[in-house]
Amino acid sequence: MTELGIGIGWRPEIAEAVEALPGVDWVEVVAENICADHLPDSLARLRERGVTVVPHGVSLGLGGADRPDPARLAALGEKAVALGAPLVTEHIAFVRAGGPLTATPLLEAGHLLPVPRTRDALDVLCENVRIAQDALPVPLALENIAALISWPGEEMTEGRFLAELVERTGVRLLIDVANLHTNHVNRGEDPARALSELPVEAIAYVHVAGGVERDGVWHDTHAHPVPRAVLDVLADLTSRVSPPGVLLERDDDFPPTEELAAELETIRTTTAVGRRSAGAERMGTAHAHGARHSVPAPREASLLIGAGARVSGGPMPSARVEAPAPPVEPPAPREGSRQRLAVTQTALLSALVAGTPVPEGFDTRRIAVQSRALAAKRAGVVAKVAPELPDILGKGFRPAFLAYARSRPMTGGYRRDALDFVEHLLLAGRPEDPAARRRLTEWWQDRSGSRPPGRTTRLVRAARHALVRR
Secondary structure, three states, X not given: OOOOEEEEEEOHHHHHHHHHOOOOOEEEEEHXXXXXXXXXXXXXXXXXXXXXXXXEOOOOOOOOOOOOOHHHHXXXXXXXHHHOOOOEEEEOOEEEEEEOOOOEEEEEEEEEEOOOOOHHHHHHXXXXXXXXXXXXXXXXXXXXXXXXXXXXXOOOOHHHHHHHHXXXXXXXXXXXXXXXXXXXXXXXXXXXXXXXXXXXXXXXXXXXXXXXXXXXXXXXXXXXXXXXXXXXXXXXXXXXXXXXXXXEOOOXXXXXXXXXXXXXXXXXXXXXXXXXXXXXXXHHHHHHHHHHXXXXXXXXXXXXXXXXXXXXXXXXXXXXXXXXXXXOOOXXXXXXXXXXXXXXXXXXXXXXXXXXXXXXXXXXXXXXXXXXXXXXXXXXXXXXXXXXXXXXXXXXXXXXXXXXXXXXXXXXXXXXXXXXXXXXXXXXXXXXXXXXXXXXXXHHHHHOOOOXXXXXXXXXXXXXXXXXXX
């Protein structure tokens, strides 16, 4: 695997700081935030300096019931090529549900949601991953996600689920130690057990991030300093394996450059200590073993290796060892797996974003917490993609958007969400201030279509504007 070193998530808000930080070996960029044919100048300068840039996708939804969207896969692949990336990464999550499989409207979560650790979900995920691997020009690695909620009736632990995914697809892993900590607090899952069960040799790199605990729930905010508990999980992981890369994620409330540099240094130190601990343990074990047994010569060692086994750290020995068997084609999803997964994911997402009844077996309190978190994230992202809206609406933006989000699920991307929100306000005759309503109307008119409106569209808009004037 590609050796990456110590890195940081590149964000436009800290682009200058990232370029100035000492000892940054590589960066990761959210794939959906860049265009393949028009890379940000900062990323171009980093690439010219030899800094590796890895695109990190958030919208494929490989854990969803539908097969991956070819257009999304193509766009991710184009960005990997444009950046000269050695790999791309995504998440083990679903981000939308509904549609043809359930004959219901398509719903967008606007966030990464956990897949149930069931055979049905694993079968579907494996096929989706293979489709993505075949379409992408570089290797794929998948990230474990943080979750506020647990699925009822799960059949596997997270470690076993990841291990079977790797075994059946050969996909690499992006292990987020902050997410392991989150799931420890929120779902009672032991990070050490997960690390002991998953195939650590498949790790492509590691994420480290901060969060905050409120009312017994850990929120993976990426907007707070990395806590000691997360660093402890990192130390545990690096005592088991030397990951090719470790990266600090920060998405909001960005601190001064000096604080970012200090966090990177802490991560670098923690990683180094874990590696030294692992090295000392291996040397101690080898010394104790050597005191009891003679070490076979290389020729003898090759005779002790079973057929088809792989030897790490060197070539396959030739004596008495057959070539490994070709990988076994994983089974396709069982009949009805996608349908059953679609029904359960749609029911959950509808409860989260459309106020429908909570499916049986879920913790209703946690569903309420997750629902509020999704609405708050929608408000925050809409404020970023359409910064004119908080400017026009002032302090009324957030309460107005949260009230809108309670009954109107997101059915497209965040830019579509912003347009729908403004249209909702205008049709309701809001805001009450005529000057603000006029500015909002002009904003909506400027962005409501990518081509000149036809006669029907003009008539619809005229009717809407008439409603606004009332």
